[in-house]
Amino acid sequence: MKFTKMHGLGNDFVVIHTPFTPDFTELAALAPRICDRHTGVGADGIAVLYPSSVADIAMRIINSDGSIAEQCGNAMRCVARYVYERMNGLRKQFTIESKIGVQPVWIEAEAGVVSRVRIDMGQPVLTPREIPLQLPGESAVEQTLSVEGRSFVYTAVSMGNPHMVIAVEDATAFPVAKWGPLLEKHPLFPNKTNVEFVTYHSSDEATMRVWERGVGITLACGSGACATVVAGALAGKCGRKVLVHLPAGDLFIEWCEEDDRVYMTGPASFVYDGVWLG
Numbered sequence: 001m002k003f004t005k006m007h008g009l010g011n012d013f014v015v016i017h018t019p020f021t022p023d024f025t026e027l028a029a030l031a032p033r034i035c036d037r038h039t040g041v042g043a044d045g046i047a048v049l050y051p052s053s054v055a056d057i058a059m060r061i062i063n064s065d066g067s068i069a070e071q072c073g074n075a076m077r078c079v080a081r082y083v084y085e086r087m088n089g090l091r092k093q094f095t096i097e098s099k100i101g102v103q104p105v106w107i108e109a110e111a112g113v114v115s116r117v118r119i120d121m122g123q124p125v126l127t128p129r130e131i132p133l134q135l136p137g138e139s140a141v142e143q144t145l146s147v148e149g150r151s152f153v154y155t156a157v158s159m160g161n162p163h164m165v166i167a168v169e170d171a172t173a174f175p176v177a178k179w180g181p182l183l184e185k186h187p188l189f190p191n192k193t194n195v196e197f198v199t200y201h202s203s204d205e206a207t208m209r210v211w212e213r214g215v216g217i218t219l220a221c222g223s224g225a226c227a228t229v230v231a232g233a234l235a236g237k238c239g240r241k242v243l244v245h246l247p248a249g250d251l252f253i254e255w256c257e258e259d260d261r262v263y264m265t266g267p268a269s270f271v272y273d274g275v276w277l278g
């Protein structure tokens, strides 16, 4: 099976472009083998590109554990660059259909060389029952939960996929591998959740580390960076335009007051083209 390896700030994907709507169940079953970093291609997930009747192209994201996610910001930037350079004659504005709907894309490029990609990541979902989060009431801002005797203050946000955002003293030193898996599977989140550990430096800068649902620690999470800004703004820890620092670079996130939509801007990189021999 032909594929293209790409990454968004080190969150890496096997991009598979098919001329027809694929059998997602079959691909999901293959994901752990394809994504295995020793016996497979190695990636955080599979991004499947296929024709759409409502947008220029459709994309679905499959986590490395085979679970199908609703949204993936870094994969969206990768497939947007793929479409721009290989499919649409360098048209800089187009749309991608994801599980949450049609998402507009803007390519920043000079003479065909892409510098950054901007994605409309849609409106955040904040009511617990829609995140989903088993919490009564209408707000999931600065709630408290406990795991193994330690309590955490979190804000839950959905960008189509669920996120638990936790402010910490120093995100770069936080034991993500210890607490991430426990929080990912917390019973309050019936669909599990991505978990972001964030240090808010100022109104327009933050540092984020992440434990991703269905993957584990990744170098970056685009939808997580969006959730980080929404959660921080709701909790009064940052503004609506924030540079989010990740190990391999930065994402610029804007939660627009006028349309309530979150815009994410950042890089996307090709690595190589290959054939998976199964």
Ligand SMILES: N[C@H](CCC[C@H](N)C(=O)O)C(=O)O
Pocket: 011, 061, 063, 068, 069, 070, 071, 072, 073, 074, 075, 161, 162, 194, 212, 213, 214, 215, 218, 220, 221, 222, 223, 224
């Ligand atoms: N693991 C995520 C999907 C990938 C999201 C992330 N890679 C991004 O860039 O948004 C989930 O199950 O919701």
